[in-house]
Amino acid sequence: MKHILITGGCGYTGTLLTNDLLNSGNKVTVIDTQWFGNYLKPRSNLNIIKLDIRNYNKIPFKNVDVVIHLANIANDPGVELDPKLSWEVNVVATQKLIENSVKNKVKKFIFASSGSVYGIKKEKKSNRRPTFSSNIYLQYYKNDS
Numbered sequence: 001m002k003h004i005l006i007t008g009g010c011g012y013t014g015t016l017l018t019n020d021l022l023n024s025g026n027k028v029t030v031i032d033t034q035w036f037g038n039y040l041k042p043r044s045n046l047n048i049i050k051l052d053i054r055n056y057n058k059i060p061f062k063n064v065d066v067v068i069h070l071a072n073i074a075n076d077p078g079v080e081l082d083p084k085l086s087w088e089v090n091v092v093a094t095q096k097l098i099e100n101s102v103k104n105k106v107k108k109f110i111f112a113s114s115g116s117v118y119g120i121k122k123e124k125k126s127n128r129r130p131t132f133s134s135n136i137y138l139q140y141y142k143n144d145s
């Protein structure tokens, strides 16, 4: 049995994944703002915490083996509705989650994201540039660095 912490566990993919992981005999902690509700039924070995990942220091990492990071403002149109919020959630909080996972000796960190983080580029392989598809991210990236 592994203890798996899923951010965004109440979302579209998170709900299915959480139930699959519980059915496979794992313990699951879900961190989610529940912006779209919560359709997870109470089960033993499931702990649901209603929390914004921007409050990353409140996330309990004790005895967590694996983090699966799904909490996200998905798609460019969604990001553009509130670029500052999207930057804070999708980039800053993600970075802090990774740092806190390393500090807490989490064995595996899985980041779902999607191929669109690479944008549309002519190069076959792109490992020299930051993987930001949205101009908004690029703008914040430049301001922060």
Ligand SMILES: NC(=O)c1ccc[n+]([C@@H]2O[C@H](COP(=O)([O-])OP(=O)(O)OC[C@H]3O[C@@H](n4cnc5c(N)ncnc54)[C@H](O)[C@@H]3O)[C@@H](O)[C@H]2O)c1
Residues within 6 Å of the ligand: 007, 008, 009, 010, 011, 012, 013, 014, 031, 032, 033, 034, 035, 036, 051, 052, 053, 054, 069, 070, 071, 072, 073, 074, 075, 089, 112, 113, 114, 115
């Ligand atoms: N759905 C797909 O087909 C698909 C495909 C490829 C990649 N992905 C990626 O998987 C991830 C999850 O996708 P999804 O379709 O399940 O999205 P979703 O929007 O259904 O779920 C996201 C969940 O994250 C939560 N959330 C958002 N911001 C939060 C915050 N600040 N703090 C805590 N919780 C927060 C929301 O309440 C929601 O429950 C995304 O990164 C997405 O890009 C999804």
